[in-house]
Amino acid sequence: xxxxLIPQWGQGFTSECQLKTAQDQxxxxxxxxxxxLPVLAxxxxxxxxxxxxxxxxxxKFFYHKKSVIFQMSKDKLCRKVDIPFDDITFFCFIFGQxxxxxxxxxxxxxxxxxxxxxxxxxxxxxxVDYSKDDEYYFPxxxxxxxxxxxxxxxxxxxxxxxxxKTCHLMVNACKKEEIMNCMHHTGVGRQQDRHAxx
Numbered sequence: 302x303x304x305x306l307i308p309q310w311g312q313g314f315t316s317e318c319q320l321k322t323a324q325d326q327x328x329x330x331x332x333x334x335x336x337x338l339p340v341l342a343x344x345x346x347x348x349x350x351x352x353x354x355x356x357x358x359x360x361k362f363f364y365h366k367k368s369v370i371f372q373m374s375k376d377k378l379c380r381k382v383d384i385p386f387d388d389i390t391f392f393c394f395i396f397g398q399x400x401x402x403x404x405x406x407x408x409x410x411x412x413x414x415x416x417x418x419x420x421x422x423x424x425x426x427x428x429v430d431y432s433k434d435d436e437y438y439f440p441x442x443x444x445x446x447x448x449x450x451x452x453x454x455x456x457x458x459x460x461x462x463x464x465x466k467t468c469h470l471m472v473n474a475c476k477k478e479e480i481m482n483c484m485h486h487t488g489v490g491r492q493q494d495r496h497a498x499x
Contacts, residue, residue: 313487325339325428333364333464340398340449343371345382345411346442354443360403360447364459369405371445377418382411382439391469393446394458401454404446413439 339359350373352358359373369389372381388407395402408451415430432438461468 335364336362336460337361338453338457340447342448343373343445344447345371345445346440348440350437358447360449362460364460367465370445373437374418378415378432378437380411380413380415380420380437380439382445384411388467389447389468392461393459393469393471393473394454395473396455397451398439400451401449402442402446403449403454403457406444408443410441410443411439411445431439 305440319441337359338361341352341355343358350356350358355375358372360369360371367386368383368388370381370383372379374380384405384407385405388409390406390408391398392423393402393404393406395404398412414427416427419425431441458472462470
């Protein structure tokens with residue numbers, strides 16, 4: 302199907318401007334559309350959560366609201382941390398040979414939230430949850446990192462670079478065995494070691 306814009310008499314220039322504006326708006330809305338990415342593993346403090354058939358883990362970027370969430374669903378409980386971009390010290394992207402790594406360090410400790418899985422058609426009722434009743438609780442930490450499939454974080458990096466001008470973005474190109482060394486170089490690995498020893 303071909304669409305052709307036929308301007309009214311004397312309104313050609315105005316119509317072309319309106320069309321250009323509409324196209325720009327479509328491109329902008331496409332850029333700020335939230336991105337949901339499944340991840341292979343989530344590391345918070347000294348704990349690691351691996352994705353399995355029973356445990357779903359994903360990260361979701363809200364470019365318009367300028368925030369990112371890391372969420373895990375296991376059995377009948379969901380857990381997440383919701384982090385505004387303003388509270389993030391830096392994003393560190395590592396594009397390895399086998400997988401991609403995203404590390405985030407925040408200014409203040411992450412606030413863990415939990416919610417019971419709702420009935421169909423209902424919404425999650427998130428509440429602050431510092432309890433340690435099971436092995437899947439999120440520990441107190443000022444950093445976290447996720448491992449994702451190779452190539453899955455490249456578009457996210459490009460969007461952040463284009464939309465969030467104030468975000469501190471870093472990129473390290475490392476082999477799989479060098480990832481932890483890169484994290485130590487940024488200071489995140491040292492911080493995680495400190496949490497593990499506490």
